[in-house]
Amino acid sequence: MDIQLSILQFFQSMRSPLLNVMFLVFTISTETPVVVLFTVMMYWCINKKYGQRILFALVGNITLNTGIKEFVKAPRPIGTKDLESLRVSTATGYSFPSGHTQTGTSFWVSLMSIFKVNWLYILGTIMILGVGISRLYLVVHWPIDVLFGWIFGIIFTLLLGKVFDYVDKEKNYSILLFILILFGVIAFFLNSIDYMKMFGLFTGFVLGYIVEDKFVDFSTEDKTKGRINFGSRTTKRSNRMAINIYRFIVGIITLGLVYIGLKYLKEAIMPYIVLDNMNLVNMIMDYIRYALVVFYGVAGAPALFKILRLN
Numbered sequence: 001m002d003i004q005l006s007i008l009q010f011f012q013s014m015r016s017p018l019l020n021v022m023f024l025v026f027t028i029s030t031e032t033p034v035v036v037l038f039t040v041m042m043y044w045c046i047n048k049k050y051g052q053r054i055l056f057a058l059v060g061n062i063t064l065n066t067g068i069k070e071f072v073k074a075p076r077p078i079g080t081k082d083l084e085s086l087r088v089s090t091a092t093g094y095s096f097p098s099g100h101t102q103t104g105t106s107f108w109v110s111l112m113s114i115f116k117v118n119w120l121y122i123l124g125t126i127m128i129l130g131v132g133i134s135r136l137y138l139v140v141h142w143p144i145d146v147l148f149g150w151i152f153g154i155i156f157t158l159l160l161g162k163v164f165d166y167v168d169k170e171k172n173y174s175i176l177l178f179i180l181i182l183f184g185v186i187a188f189f190l191n192s193i194d195y196m197k198m199f200g201l202f203t204g205f206v207l208g209y210i211v212e213d214k215f216v217d218f219s220t221e222d223k224t225k226g227r228i229n230f231g232s233r234t235t236k237r238s239n240r241m242a243i244n245i246y247r248f249i250v251g252i253i254t255l256g257l258v259y260i261g262l263k264y265l266k267e268a269i270m271p272y273i274v275l276d277n278m279n280l281v282n283m284i285m286d287y288i289r290y291a292l293v294v295f296y297g298v299a300g301a302p303a304l305f306k307i308l309r310l311n
Contacts (some may be wrong), residue, residue, distance in 0.1 A: 001155065001164035003143075004142045004143045004144060005077075005080070005082075005083075007136065007143045008077060008083055008136060008139050008142070009082065009083070011133075011136045011137045011139070012083065012084060012137075012139055013129040015137070016135070019137070020086070023130075023133070023138060023216070024086075024087065024134070024138075026127070026130040026131050026133070026134035027087065027090075027100055027131060027134040027135065027138060029092060029104065029127065029131065030089075030100045030103045030104035030107065030131050031100070035058065035107060037252070038054050038107075038257070039051060039054055039058065040251060040252065040297060040301075041248055042054060043055060043297075043298075043300065044220070044244075044247050044248060044251050044302070045220060045244040045247055045248050046218045046220060046244075047157070047220055048218070048219065048221075049168065050114050051220075052108075052164070052168070052209060052298075053110060053161060053164050053165070053168075054107065054111070054114075055158045055162070055205060056108040056160055056163075056164045056205060056209070056222055057106050057107075057110045057156075057157045057161060057296070058103065058106055058110075059198075059201045059202045059204075059205045060156060060160040060179075060202065061102050061103060061106040061152070061153060061157060061160070062099070062102075062103060062157050062198050062201060063183055063198040063199055063201065063202045064152065064197075065097060065099050065102045065103070065149075065152065065198075066099070066192075066194055066197075066198040067183075067186050067190065067195055067198075068096070068097060068152075069093055069094040069095070069096065069097070069099070069194075070094065070190045070192040070194060070195050071190065072094065072096050073094050074085070074094050074095040074096035074142075074145070075095060076091060076094070076095040076140060076141065076142075077095070077139055077140070077141065077142055078083050078139070081204040083139050084139060084140040085138060085140050086139065086140075087138055087140070088140060091138075091140035092142075093122065093147050093194055093260070095141055095142060096142070096144065096145045096148065096306055097146075097148040097149040097152055098132065098135050098141045098145040098146045098148075098149035099149070100131055100134075100135055100141075100149070101128075101131055101132040101135055101141070101145070101146050101149025101150060101153065102127060102134070102149040102152050102153040102156075103149075103153070104127060104131035104153070105131070105132075105150055105152075105153025105154060105157065106156070106157045107156055107230050108123075108124035108125075108127050108128050109124070109128070109153065109157040110157055110161065111124060112124045113157070113158065113161055119122070120135070122169045128150065128153075132146040132149060132150055133146075135149075137211060140170045140269060141277065147159060150305070152200075155261050163175060163176075163179075168213075172215070173210050176206045176209070176210070177206070179202075179206075180202065180203060180206050182203055183199050184199065186199075187199045191283075192283075193279070193282060193283045193286060196283040196284075196286055196287045197286050197287065197290045198290075199287060199290065200286065200287040200289065200290030200291040200294070201290050201291070203287070203291040203294075204291040204292065204293060204294025204295040204296075204297075204298065205288065205294050205295075205298055207291070207295055207299075208294060208296075208297070208298025208299040208300075209293040209298055209299075211298075211299040212296075212298055212299040212302055212303075216299055216302050216303045216306065217255065218302035218303070218306050218311050219311060243310055246310055247305050247310045250301075250304065250305070250310065251297075251301040251304075251305070254296070254300075254301060254304065255283065255293070255296060255297050255301060257294070258296045258300070259292055259293050262289045262292055262293060263289065266285050266286075266289055268284070271283070
């Protein structure tokens with residue numbers, strides 16, 4: 001602990017207005033709004049399979065990270081003598097391992113494993129290191145939290161990537177359902193509201209992926225490729241870009257409405273439910289709410305795109 005404390009004090013001693021801004025940017029880059037915006041853009045508009053692969057790695061890592069946190073229950077350095085933590089509003093829950101670090105690592109390792117280009121390896125490595133170091137600079141995690149955030153992020157992302165590739169190729173959904181059941185068993189023993197929310201994210205992805213794959217099957221590919229087209233290429237590209245823009249706007253607005261609507265629905269229903277174990281009711285409601293939001297993003301929004309002829 002003394003070595004870890006010394007490391008945090010070292011980063012704290014480096015603080016300056018410029019470094020504060022730089023490391024805040026690193027840490028914000030892995031928070032939910034940023035990650036969601038990029039991932040849904042990839043999934044809905046750029047490349048469906050790449051988006052699904054990244055999303056599967058992200059929800060898997062987030063669920064595993066929360067499960068480990070709730071099992072270990074390690075305290076954060078926030079409030080430790082001689083330490084001053086910054087931006088503590090986003091440093092919720094337990095400390096080990098770092099969620100920001102694992103999420104950022106998962107995101108960039110996913111991109112690197114998909115595209116396999118040198119400049120992305122360099123950028124991804126900088127971002128992965130930057131996010132981890134930012135958590136130390138802000139003094140919201142111990143060094144061991146960041147170290148294992150990197151390790152778990154790399155290992156789990158590569159494993160989840162292999163699982164997704166196999167499932168997507170063989171259409172063997174039983175593997176996803178097995179993992180879902182395994183996470184459900186963990187939820188039963190942890191009895192944690194934070195874990196139930198993340199388990200809801202994973203549930204929403206698994207069910208949404210299966211429904212989309214079997215019944216919706218929307219496409220991000222240009223279906224005019226290979227056809228004789230007497231129009232200009234510029235017009236064709238402009239039309240495709242317009243469709244992607246409309247798709248993203250429709251998707252993100254409706255996704256936000258689903259999220260807000262379910263949140264207010266829960267708040268409206270809860271006062272009318274009177275049971276001995278209200279904590280359990282709250283956990284179940286949050287689980288359903290998070291599962292439905294992700295399910296809509298993965299299967300509902302693509303179905304809407306097809307209905308609106310934005311496919």
